[in-house]
Amino acid sequence: MSTFNVYPVYDITPVKAEGCKLWDDKGVEYLDLYGGHAVISIGHSHPHYVKAIQNQVAQLGFYSNSVKMPLQSELAYKLTALAGLPDYKLFLANSGAEANENALKLASFHNGRKKIIAFSKGFHGRTSAAVAVTDNPKIQAPINFADHVVILPFNDVEAVKNAIDKDTCAVIMEGIQGVGGCHVATVEFQKAIREKCDEHGGIYIHDSVQCGYGRSGDFFSFEASGVKPDLISMAKGMGNGFPIGGILISPKIEARFGMLGTTFGGNHLACAAGIAVLDVIKDENLVQKAKELGEYTLAKLKTLVEKGRIKEVRGKGLMIGIELESPIKEIREKLIFEDKIFTGASGANTIRLLPSLNVKKEELDRFLDALGKYL
Numbered sequence: 001m002s003t004f005n006v007y008p009v010y011d012i013t014p015v016k017a018e019g020c021k022l023w024d025d026k027g028v029e030y031l032d033l034y035g036g037h038a039v040i041s042i043g044h045s046h047p048h049y050v051k052a053i054q055n056q057v058a059q060l061g062f063y064s065n066s067v068k069m070p071l072q073s074e075l076a077y078k079l080t081a082l083a084g085l086p087d088y089k090l091f092l093a094n095s096g097a098e099a100n101e102n103a104l105k106l107a108s109f110h111n112g113r114k115k116i117i118a119f120s121k122g123f124h125g126r127t128s129a130a131v132a133v134t135d136n137p138k139i140q141a142p143i144n145f146a147d148h149v150v151i152l153p154f155n156d157v158e159a160v161k162n163a164i165d166k167d168t169c170a171v172i173m174e175g176i177q178g179v180g181g182c183h184v185a186t187v188e189f190q191k192a193i194r195e196k197c198d199e200h201g202g203i204y205i206h207d208s209v210q211c212g213y214g215r216s217g218d219f220f221s222f223e224a225s226g227v228k229p230d231l232i233s234m235a236k237g238m239g240n241g242f243p244i245g246g247i248l249i250s251p252k253i254e255a256r257f258g259m260l261g262t263t264f265g266g267n268h269l270a271c272a273a274g275i276a277v278l279d280v281i282k283d284e285n286l287v288q289k290a291k292e293l294g295e296y297t298l299a300k301l302k303t304l305v306e307k308g309r310i311k312e313v314r315g316k317g318l319m320i321g322i323e324l325e326s327p328i329k330e331i332r333e334k335l336i337f338e339d340k341i342f343t344g345a346s347g348a349n350t351i352r353l354l355p356s357l358n359v360k361k362e363e364l365d366r367f368l369d370a371l372g373k374y375l
Contacts, residue, residue, distance in 0.1 A: 010336060012024050012030075012336070013025040014030075017032070017044030017045055018043070018044050018045045019043040019044060019045075019356070019358065020032050020033065020043060020044070020355055020356055020358075020359050020360070020363050021044070022044070022342070028340065029340060030336075030340045030341065030342055031340060031341045031342065031363055031366060031367070032044070032342045032355070032356075033341060033342055033343055033353050033354070033355040033359070033363070033364075033367055034342045034343055034344040034352070034353070034354050034355070035354050035355055035356050036241070037178075037210070037236060037344070037354065038178070038210045038215060038236045038237060038319070038354035039236045039237065039239075039240070039241055040237075040240055040241060040356045041213055041214065041215070041236075041237030041238075041240050041277060041281070041286075041356055041357055042240050042276075042277055042280040042281065042284075042286065042356060042357060042358060043240075043356045043357075043358045044241075044356070046240065046276075046280055048276055048279060048280055049240055049273065049276040049277065049280065051276075052272045052273065052275065052276035052279075053242070053269065053272055053273055053276070055272070056268055056269055056272035057269055057272075059268075060268050061267070061268060061269045062264075062267045062268060062269060063267070063268065064263065065261075065262070065265070065266060069266065069268065069271065071268055071271035071272060071275065072090075072092065072266050072271055074271070074275055075090070075092075075266075075271045075274045075275050075278070076089070076090040078275060078278045078279070078282075079246075079248070079274075079278060080248065082219055082278060082281065082282060083219045083220055083248070084219070084223070085228070085232075085248060087251050088232075088248040088249055088250060088251070089248070089249045089251075089255070090246055090247070090248055090249070091106075091246060091247045091249060091260055091265075092244065092245070092246045092262070092265045092266030092270070092271075093235075093244075093245040093246060093247070093262050093265040093266075094243050094244065094245055094262065094264050094265050094270075095125070095235055095243060095245045096124075096125055096207075096209030096210070096233065096234075096235035096236060096245050097124070097125025097126055097127040097130045097131075097245075098125075098127065098235075098245050098262070098265070099209060099233035099234060099235050099245040099246055099247050100124045100125050100127075100129070100130040100133075100172070100205070100207060100209070100233045101125065101127045101128070101129050101130050102247055102260050103170075103172070103205045103231040103233050103247050104116065104129045104130070104133070104169075104170060104172065104205070105129065105260070106203075106231060106247070106249065106253060106259070106260065107169050107170035107202075107203035107205060107230075107231065108169050108170070109259060110203060110252075110253050111169060111201055111202070111203065113167060113168065113169035113202075114148045114169050115148055115149075115150065115167045115168050115169050116132075116133050116148055116149045116150070116168075116169055116170050116171075116172060117149075117150050117152060117160070117163055117164060117168060117170070117171040117172070118133035118134070118135065118149055118150070118151055118152075118171075118172050118173070119135065119151065119152055119153070119154040119173055119174075120135050120151055120152070120153050120154050120180075121135055121154060121177055121179070121180030121181065121183065122134060122135050122151075122154070122172075122173065122174055122177060122180060122207075123135070123136065123174070123177070123178060123179035123180060124172060124174075124207055124209075125209075126139060128143070128144055131144050132144050132145065132146040132148075132149055133146070133149050133172055135151050135180075148169075150163055154173075154177065154180070154183055154185070154189075155183070155185060155186050155189045156189075157186075157188050157189055157192045160189065160192045160193055160196060161192055161196055164193075164196035164197060164199075164200055164202055165200055166200050166201070168197070168200055168201075168202040169202065169203065170197075170202055170203040170204070170205050170231075171193050171196075171197060171202060171203075171204055171205065172205040172207055173185060173190075173193065173205070173206065173207060174206075174207045174208075174209075174210070174211060175190075175206060175207070175208060175211045175212075175216065175220070175221030175222050176210070176211035176215075176216060176221050176315060176316055176319050178209075178210035178211065178319075178346070178352075179346060180346065181314065181321045181323065181346035181347060181350045181352075182314040182315040182319055182320060182321025182346065182350070182352060183314055183321075184221075184314065184315065184316050185221070185222075185225075187224065187225045187226070190222060190225040190227055191225060191226070191227055194225075194227040194228075194229075197230070203230045203231060203253075204229040204230050204231070205229060205230065205231045205232075205233065206220070206222050206229035206231070206232045206233070207233050208220050208221065208222075208232050208233060208234045209233055209234060209235045209236055209245070210236050210319070210354075211319055212232070212234045212236075212237065212238075213234060213236070213237035213238055213277075213281070214237070214281055214286055214287035214290050214317070214357050215237060215290060215317050215318055215319045215354070215357065216290070216294075216316045216317040216319060217287065217288075217290050217291030217292075217294050217295075217316060217317030217318075218287065218291075218317075219287055220232060221316065228250070229250075230249075230250040230252060230253065231247055231248070231249055231250065231253075232247065232248040233245070233246075233247050234246055234247075234248070237277070237357075238274055238277065239270060239273040239274055239277060240273065240276075240277050241273075242269070242270055242273035242274075243264075243270065244265075244266075244270040244271075244273060244274050245265075246265075246266075281357070284358060286357035286358055287357070289357060289358065290317040290318045290357045291317055293318060293359060293361060293364060294315070294316060294317035294318050294319075294320065296361065296364070297318075297320060297353070297364050297368070298313060298315065298316075298320060300368050301313040301320070301322060301368075304372075304375065309372075309375040310322055310323070310324060310375065311323045311324055311325050311349075315353075318353070318354065318355055318357060318359065319353075319354060320352070320353040321346055321350045321351070321352055321353075322350060322351040322352075322353070322371075323349055323350045324349050324350075324351070324375075325349070326349065327348045327349055328345060328348070328349055328350065328351050329348070331351070331371070331374045332345060332351065334374060335367075335370055335371070335374075339366075339370040341366070341367055341370055343367070351371075353367070
């Protein structure tokens with residue numbers, strides 16, 4: 001008997017991890033600069049995180065949302081305080097796809113519409129509504145109908161202004177595209193979405209599943225735009241490996257019993273993990289560290305662009321895309337098997353860096369030196 005074979009995998013079996021390091025079952029040490037798709041936000045096996053989960057599971061790991069859960073309130077308070085959104089409410093789920101699924105549903109409940117605007121190279125998840133607004137027909141089954149979805153070019157201000165109208169339910173966009181290659185949404189683009197949604201009663205959904213939780217050098221990447229979305233989805237870095245997702249919801253949207261629901265979302269153990277992550281982000285000043293180390297790494301990479309050794313470098317904070325003129329498959333394999341460094345990819349030509357926010361400068365330098373050998 002075997003698992004359903006849908007993942008191409010490297011012949012590496014991690015069995016232990018700490019900080020930005022992994023060890024496989026043969027004792028080989030690796031530098032992890034991908035964090036399992038940006039999930040590891042505060043480093044593997046952070047002692048505060050481990051202790052919080054141990055203590056909680058020893059007391060109560062799970063009960064349903066039919067009882068009071070002070071941990072949910074604590075998580076919501078700490079999250080909205082760090083994000084600077086004290087008047088937003090939190091709905092908890094289990095993943096990024098669920099967060100976006102519920103955000104889209106909530107937008108439709110709010111204004112009674114169904115037209116959704118999304119963007120080229122966007123990725124929002126694999127559940128029904130989320131995959132319908134994802135720009136990849138290969139992962140859409142016939143049941144995932146998308147007749148209500150309009151896909152526009154990313155960062156095209158005029159296209160957005162022309163497309164948002166009285167029939168628009170919501171606009172969903174990633175502040176920094178992940179799968180799409182670390183393209184950063186411009187301030188002008190985000191302002192245009194906000195203004196046209198306000199004009200026509202549409203809902204602005206900011207997908208922060210990958211680019212949120214400090215990764216951009218701000219807690220949420222939209223902060224630099226000066227505008228606030230109506231709904232903010234999040235997940236990956238939220239639990240540092242424990243499955244948790246959520247939506248921050250603007251005061252303009254009213255709750256009612258039965259509107260949304262989940263069995264496992266916001267359970268005691270998930271909240272303990274989520275609270276621990278926020279504690280570490282705050283206490284260790286990880287958002288600022290992500291900003292500083294991101295600026296350092298991007299500056300180093302931009303010198304390689306100027307020398308013609310890299311086609312383009314994109315991103316912000318510790319979410320970086322390095323595009324080459326040729327496919328990266330061989331280079332990534334050399335980085336893994338010869339230099340013992342994990343990286344990610346976006347398409348055929350882009351290396352993606354998503355290290356934990358407490359990565360060390362010397363660890364990033366190790367990657368830069370290794371990459372330089374292959375350019």
